[in-house]
Amino acid sequence: MLTLIVILVIILALALGIVRIYGAYRWQQGTQTLRTQLEQTRVPRAPQPVDLEALGSLPAPVEQYLHTVLQPGQPLVTAVRVQHQGHFNLGTTADRWQPFTSEQRVVIQRPGFDWDACISLLPGVPIYVHDAYVVGEGLLQVALLGCFPLLTLRGPGDLAQGELMRFLAEAAWYPTALLPGQGVQWKTVDQRCADATLTDGAVTVILRFRFTDQGLIDTVQAEARGRLVDGETIPTPWQGRFWHYEQRGPMRVPLAGEVAWLLPEGPKPYWRGCITRLTYELAD
Template identity: 45%
Template structure:
């Protein structure tokens, strides 16, 4: 009899967990659709343009001109939006021993107005997931992880442009990932380039009052982006924001999609 009651209680608990998990997925997907709708609503109507090296590269540092010639063919349409899928591992440990967990995600990016919505699913234990929204939408930065899509672990939102704010950090991510949509880094799209040395340059980009500056290093042979770095980006530690060096690295480039542009695999690194 005791074993029978244990089995019944276990079955009931599993059924409750399944219902909660299903409700969490439904609720999370509704939130994702809301963010996507805001992202699309913020897009600007822009004339259809194509890359023209003679026009678009005038006055740029030689290393930057070399990058665009390697990444874009003449006549390539400017990237207005992109949809991405990711699969990999994510390190939960801010300090101490690494703790890598698997994740899958989708990402929607728009370039005018700059924005993105990253929607991730991370498995922290068998049957137990954390869903994450990381986004920059209409000038607002958003970071929201939730257990099963129901229980918020934290929720950061902000529109203030100051260094260390969530809006600044998310816009920095938009610029750092622009190797996937390199036309966003052209001067006609608002980017300002400054040579640092023969293999690196600094790019400055603004979205309204949110302004970021990143150092890009280029591969000496291919001319494509090797790494992108900021000396300070806000990192949340408990209730505090700690300014921390931040870097991403790129490799394994391949041509993708009908726009005949290039993309690579990104690897994030803690500094």
């Protein structure tokens, strides 16, 4: 009997290993297809050095921020590869934080990105996730072991709006995208806050940026972003928070952050992570 159990365990382990290898390969193929679509939307950018003396009539905190994180004459960011590690909260009521690693490709013009994540559900059992905005559509795709679909959502409307919000909020990692002429319109709120509006085709989003006294982005908030609850999308206040700023190339960017839903009973964080690598493509 013991021998039989050992044989069964070995067979199950081998089967799981084969499924993991196949699932990872299949997921990688899907990622390549998605990234190809993303690259096909790129708009060529001519070299255009940053001119901090020609910021126009920007809100005071935004002007201070751009002077703080950018250098005069530096090139614009055209694309970036971001690698993260951290923890993702899989719990709907009680918290259930699981470790993740991810690699994200971002294109500035036309705005788009693909977040390709691997979340550890159990030891040796990963969940793969695509969270993306491509050609004006949002995408949320989740698969167990990379080959057993758990969720697939794709399209315009609330999903696309939520993903474009993410693109705009994460501009703290590619701050030249927040310069005048890059598509973002700014409106003064007070001495520490400004509203940013970004339009891509039929999708328009507004986020409120709050800045520190040192001229850095502290939080980014949306009055409502689509939150998926039991298969239904519910508009919910949402916030991203940044800290641990360091110099990366010509820019000063945050290397740690947290994202949360702002529920009536209090904030519910669902993403906590840090940047492990940033690779920029510049309009030289």
